Amino acid sequence: MANLSCVDALINCFTKLPGVGYKTAERYAYRVIEMSREDAGHFSSAIMAVKDQVKFCQVCGNFATGEKCEICEKRHSDTVCVVAHPKDIAVIERCHAYNGTYHVLHGVLSPLNKKGPDQLNLKSLMTRLQGGAIKEVIIALSADVEGEATANYLAALIKPSGIKVSRLATGIAMGVALEYADEMTIGMALRNRTEVL
């Protein structure tokens, strides 16, 4: 008797979002009840619009509304940045420091989650590289165990074809005090030290 069944159904839907428990989902559902009919209509149709319209780019695996994503349509570059998920592209784009194309693996090597090389979007990457137009592959994966393993695998796969393979620098994050940086990070930052010119 605590909640109406239609409210319970909506709470249940919200709990499927990442990091949302029952109490948070309940707060979200109550906010939907308070919304105007128009706002709720927008919300409801925005969910289906995303499901209907979002496909994957046949070149790089990014989200796309057509066959190719906006970036593959517009940019022609000899550099490909390899990321794990489409959301990582949005992160890199926001820093306005990269103007090349991307390739989305849709995951990283992870034996525990049954993700081997065949489960990653690797074939289309190798096809792109065989074209000969690409001079450098930048590996932009998370700096954790699975990311490191995937980066090493990729480097071993690509290097024989003579293409330059690079990785995002590991080091102390901007604004972080040295005393709070962990030992692994300081070790990497020392090894990868840059000359002051």
Add this chain to the structure above:
Amino acid sequence: MANLSCVDALINCFTKLPGVGYKTAERYAYRVIEMSREDAGHFSSAIMAVKDQVKFCQVCGNFATGEKCEICEKRHSDTVCVVAHPKDIAVIERCHAYNGTYHVLHGVLSPLNKKGPDQLNLKSLMTRLQGGAIKEVIIALSADVEGEATANYLAALIKPSGIKVSRLATGIAMGVALEYADEMTIGMALRNRTEVL
């Protein structure tokens, strides 16, 4: 170019939920993209179902699918518990310690938010009390300044009609160490001390 426009539209909808900023909304939107079509369909229609089906009980102001809410339909009690929002009813129901009816004010007195007595669901409460069937009103509002002010206003309004008015006890919360309780709470707990029998 960071996100597709339909994804941006969904992110924008999610930011309207309480406590959800851009980054969280983005995570939610990506999860919707990963959902099965069926789950997304459930989600989308659950939002509209809530807007279509949830009305307010004409007796107590709680959420209802018909003219009366489930509680007003089933329970006949001489005790009314006054709460600020329908969600507070769910909170009280979950403790299984109350079996009476409710009355929802839809807010508390708050001059800053332009909420005076006329903006609260008070008229229907006074009509209910004039019926003579109600012997006690339990005020269950938050223990903050606005809740206290509203409780005092209600008590002054109801007491002349001879109906008993009570409030939720103020004191130290269960499981809280004395050293972490604030002075106001300890003061109230001392004043409202209960005899050990």
